[in-house]
Amino acid sequence: MPKIVDPDERRREVAEAVFRVVARDGLAQVSLRTVAAEAGLAIGSVRHYCGSYDELMALAFQTLVDAVDERFAVHRGRLGETASGSPERRRLVEDMLAEFLPLDEQRHRETAVWLAFSGAARTDGNLTPYVRRMSEGMRMVVRRILEGCVRSGRTPELDLALETDRLCALLDGLALTVITAPSAISPARTLAVLRRHLDTLAI
Amino acid sequence: MPKIVDPDERRREVAEAVFRVVARDGLAQVSLRTVAAEAGLAIGSVRHYCGSYDELMALAFQTLVDAVDERFAVHRGRLGETASGSPERRRLVEDMLAEFLPLDEQRHRETAVWLAFSGAARTDGNLTPYVRRMSEGMRMVVRRILEGCVRSGRTPELDLALETDRLCALLDGLALTVITAPSAISPARTLAVLRRHLDTLAI
DNA sequence: CCTTTAATAGCACGATCTTGCCAAAAAGAA
């Protein structure tokens, strides 16, 4: 038998190569050739593990969604352990929501890729499920956080669904601005805007 | 001499063909051939008026920015005429800000194109000035509106710069969500979120 | 009518892309 390779690990490596190309050169520059070169593999190897171009795209998006999901599972657990009204709660909420913002290099890259894929998904039906999952995952987290606030009795009159939509839109908008018009808002300011919004919600 | 054609009018027509292709099939499907077909022209004609591919892209983006600018000039004028604290002011502010949201088909298409171009501009230096102008134009409008609120004395303690960033982010986020994940939020709900935000600002 | 010239149409070249297909390499199993 030949050199033993873990297929899933290989696929993950290729997906990360896709991320690097998208983040650096844009989605338009992604091709089997550029990705293979970025991953240090032959084009044949990439196709062996990841299939056609469309399948590679789906794999990359899937990998992105999984990575984000995994990071959130950690925060979700911590949120469950922390009392709704406690002083550390606010800090934890800030940290969780800041996960959606491109404040460091890793999240910046992640957000840029997410934005590119979301744009592509609008006219590529194969990718829409991933956008959906990503969007619903974020909505779930935000809603759960706001639910905690209502339960703690600090903001009992909150329109939960509406405020979820509003906070989600704010987070998406901040991310979009940092990625596409970084000169308009600095990372520090991004966080300040989020804090201000949480203040008005009395969280 | 040949058939007389207004070059600027032709360029506008070609730009609109670009918009249709981007909105319908995505930016990846834009090429001199597809745009020429969409415009009902020969590829040679398109090149005659719009130059190379890169110039065509810049022209299309420029046309988009101009169109949005023009629509806003009207509102800006009306805003100046209306007293800061008057009852119709709130209505006017809502209408102006709703111009940033993809609530009807025209604005939906416009927003989809804007999003696609903004994404492309991240790795295409030729397009960044247009993103910048668009972003700054919106910021200017939002800031002026909020300034009016402060001057009217209803919200004197408002942190103008911060609230401008926050409202801009909200608008961008709403637009992004409607375009990329329409199942997450309906047009009516989008407007409800904007109204809620204006309520909290006491506008 | 005829000339002139903007406008239109399109060929052809080189580059890039995906994909079907096949051969070479490599390493555990016999």
Next chain:
DNA sequence: TTCTTTTTGGCAAGATCGTGCTATTAAAGG
């Protein structure tokens, strides 16, 4: 060592793209 099978590498076909360049068309001015 030899067989077997996964892994790897790559060729060639078919398609699409931008662009340089040329030819044709058509209408206003003489």
